[in-house]
Amino acid sequence: MHPFTANTADSVSSLGELRLIAAIRRWLGKATPPSPFGIGDDCAVLPASRHPQLVTVDPVVYGEHFDDSIPARAVAAKLLKRNLSDIAAMGGHPRAAVIALALDPKVSTRWLEQFYRGLAATARSYGVPIAGGDITRQQGGLAATLTLIGEARGPRALTRRGAKIGDWIYVTGTLGGSILGHHHRFTPRLAEGSWLADRRDVRSLMDLSDGLAKDLHALTPERAVPSLIGAAIPISAAARTLAKRDQRSALTHALSDGEDFELLFTVAARTDRSAFETAWRKKFKTRLTCIGRFTRTLEAGALNPDDFTGYEHLR
Amino acid sequence: MHPFTANTADSVSSLGELRLIAAIRRWLGKATPPSPFGIGDDCAVLPASRHPQLVTVDPVVYGEHFDDSIPARAVAAKLLKRNLSDIAAMGGHPRAAVIALALDPKVSTRWLEQFYRGLAATARSYGVPIAGGDITRQQGGLAATLTLIGEARGPRALTRRGAKIGDWIYVTGTLGGSILGHHHRFTPRLAEGSWLADRRDVRSLMDLSDGLAKDLHALTPERAVPSLIGAAIPISAAARTLAKRDQRSALTHALSDGEDFELLFTVAARTDRSAFETAWRKKFKTRLTCIGRFTRTLEAGALNPDDFTGYEHLR
Numbered sequence: 001m002h003p004f005t006a007n008t009a010d011s012v013s014s015l016g017e018l019r020l021i022a023a024i025r026r027w028l029g030k031a032t033p034p035s036p037f038g039i040g041d042d043c044a045v046l047p048a049s050r051h052p053q054l055v056t057v058d059p060v061v062y063g064e065h066f067d068d069s070i071p072a073r074a075v076a077a078k079l080l081k082r083n084l085s086d087i088a089a090m091g092g093h094p095r096a097a098v099i100a101l102a103l104d105p106k107v108s109t110r111w112l113e114q115f116y117r118g119l120a121a122t123a124r125s126y127g128v129p130i131a132g133g134d135i136t137r138q139q140g141g142l143a144a145t146l147t148l149i150g151e152a153r154g155p156r157a158l159t160r161r162g163a164k165i166g167d168w169i170y171v172t173g174t175l176g177g178s179i180l181g182h183h184h185r186f187t188p189r190l191a192e193g194s195w196l197a198d199r200r201d202v203r204s205l206m207d208l209s210d211g212l213a214k215d216l217h218a219l220t221p222e223r224a225v226p227s228l229i230g231a232a233i234p235i236s237a238a239a240r241t242l243a244k245r246d247q248r249s250a251l252t253h254a255l256s257d258g259e260d261f262e263l264l265f266t267v268a269a270r271t272d273r274s275a276f277e278t279a280w281r282k283k284f285k286t287r288l289t290c291i292g293r294f295t296r297t298l299e300a301g302a303l304n305p306d307d308f309t310g311y312e313h314l315r
Numbered sequence: 316m317h318p319f320t321a322n323t324a325d326s327v328s329s330l331g332e333l334r335l336i337a338a339i340r341r342w343l344g345k346a347t348p349p350s351p352f353g354i355g356d357d358c359a360v361l362p363a364s365r366h367p368q369l370v371t372v373d374p375v376v377y378g379e380h381f382d383d384s385i386p387a388r389a390v391a392a393k394l395l396k397r398n399l400s401d402i403a404a405m406g407g408h409p410r411a412a413v414i415a416l417a418l419d420p421k422v423s424t425r426w427l428e429q430f431y432r433g434l435a436a437t438a439r440s441y442g443v444p445i446a447g448g449d450i451t452r453q454q455g456g457l458a459a460t461l462t463l464i465g466e467a468r469g470p471r472a473l474t475r476r477g478a479k480i481g482d483w484i485y486v487t488g489t490l491g492g493s494i495l496g497h498h499h500r501f502t503p504r505l506a507e508g509s510w511l512a513d514r515r516d517v518r519s520l521m522d523l524s525d526g527l528a529k530d531l532h533a534l535t536p537e538r539a540v541p542s543l544i545g546a547a548i549p550i551s552a553a554a555r556t557l558a559k560r561d562q563r564s565a566l567t568h569a570l571s572d573g574e575d576f577e578l579l580f581t582v583a584a585r586t587d588r589s590a591f592e593t594a595w596r597k598k599f600k601t602r603l604t605c606i607g608r609f610t611r612t613l614e615a616g617a618l619n620p621d622d623f624t625g626y627e628h629l630r
Contacts, residue, residue, distance in 0.1 A: 035476065045367050052360050089358070138378070
């Protein structure tokens with residue numbers, strides 16, 4: 001759906017600011033609680049909490065993250081879910097979101113309604129109140145920036161730092177080819193992240209957004225390299241489909257494609273991997289794969305992720 | 316300073332994402348704490364707190380909130396300060412900020428350096444760590460969206476709701492003509508807001524961003540009108556200067572111009588106003604003016620704010 005309209009009567013400019021805000025409240029419905037816990041005051045208010053607070057921000061920009069081929073509801077769902085994936089990547093759970101919208105006055109009211117209704121549906125299904133936001137004009141532009149506040153379940157937020165040489169490297173789900181649909185249909189791994197944060201032998205955690213080859217650098221301890229078992233990498237069906245269309249292998253897609261939104265984490269070398277994996281399977285249907293370990297030098301036969309590149313945002 | 320450059324070597328695109336993030340860390344310096352309390356993980360982490368949390372978000376957009384005539388440092392300072400003003404408007408104090416940047420790859424590195432150095436300077440002077448953020452591409456665009464997390468000092472965040480018929484209406488500072496410079500040079504009224512939240516006879520509070528005439532609606536109780544004393548409205552020198560240039564009166568500017576970033580609040584009718592004002596003057600040099608009260612019907616001789624209009628964002 002094209003977000004802009006040449007017909008002034010169908011555009012945001014015909015509503016004006018106050019009526020637009022009233023419409024947004026209506027579209028969000030129960031997804032936005034009464035002020036000051038929802039839209040309508042200078043700040044949104046969240047009740048006090050005993051846990052560390054988590055904050056993440058991600059935008060969707062017209063022409064970059066979505067185009068006319070993506071339904072407005074799906075744009076909104078993705079915006080919230082990519083932020084939820086960041087909360088999952090710390091082992092936390094979400095508390096509330098605020099959304100800043102920058103738009104050309106020619107944006108169609110119908111597009112915007114679908115966007116907010118999609119946001120409300122996703123917010124309800126993940127239990128995330130939309131607590132506030134901002135609307136501003138941007139000539140020729142359309143971008144929505146969502147900030148998500150979450151909190152750690154226990155005293156610990158699981159970060160990217162903490163892996164040691166010898167740690168096992170794990171990944172959830174299958175990788176690559178997200179562009180064929182997964183980048184909209186993915187499920188943020190909130191329950192899995194929270195379970196991992198509760199286990200002391202899990203030492204570092206992140207979500208995959210720019211491709212395994214690039215993202216793995218963030219977990220790699222100093223003076224270590226990831227020795228990956230090429231045959232173990234869980235390649236998605238979409239990566240295999242893409243490989244048939246272009247000159248790149250399915251493995252290359254699995255290591256290089258962005259927007260997997262799967263979890264990547266490390267487990268202490270001493271861990272009984274079999275018991276760990278059994279405990280996982282009792283709890284989750286989500287696929288879990290050990291793809292290698294951190295070593296001092298590249299192990300014989302191991303795959304070097306530096307031979308692959310990840311997604312570059314500013315090219 | 317023009318933010319875009321035709322010379323690729325001077326542009327953000329020549330840095331690439333990883334080097335750009337490294338540069339941003341350098342420019343921010345001590346304004347960004349070590350990860351996970353600063354840039355570098357999936358989420359920023361804030362320590363647990365016993366107080367209600369406040370969240371506000373505001374952007375600056377090229378072509379809307381700033382242009383080539385505004386130094387990049389001033390753009391960043393304004394971005395943080397307008398969010399600080401929202402925290403002040405709840406009687407809170409700031410905890411941390413995250414910033415999402417959307418930019419064309421042709422944005423000049425020099426502009427961006429000045430922007431982040433300006434952000435760092437303002438963040439340091441208000442004690443606000445820059446805890447995280449995001450960078451994304453937006454063809455032809457340049458926008459920065461800052462989300463500020465704060466907290467109430469005590470159990471109470473002072474909201475826009477709570478005024479009753481008979482309440483006195485107060486405003487800090489002087490109003491109007493912000494466009495002549497105040498919109499960059501203003502001081503967020505954090506200490507004043509916090510002091511007001513501690514007083515039980517202060518019943519509602521907000522900051523003025525769209526002009527008194529428009530913003531006052533948000534505080535007005537049901538079945539009440541604000542009866543304003545025209546002669547009492549504190550008119551800024553800038554509003555008088557503007558009035559000499561255009562066909563509108565200085566009073567019109569004081570009621571209609573946006574971006575005053577002053578506090579507007581109400582005090583219970585029973586309050587000893589003289590004692591209240593004396594207590595204020597002992598604590599603050601900031602000008603304080605009682606500009607009227609909420610009544611059932613417009614008092615004889617009172618000024619009707621509906622005869623004036625405020626700033627309309629989507630026109």
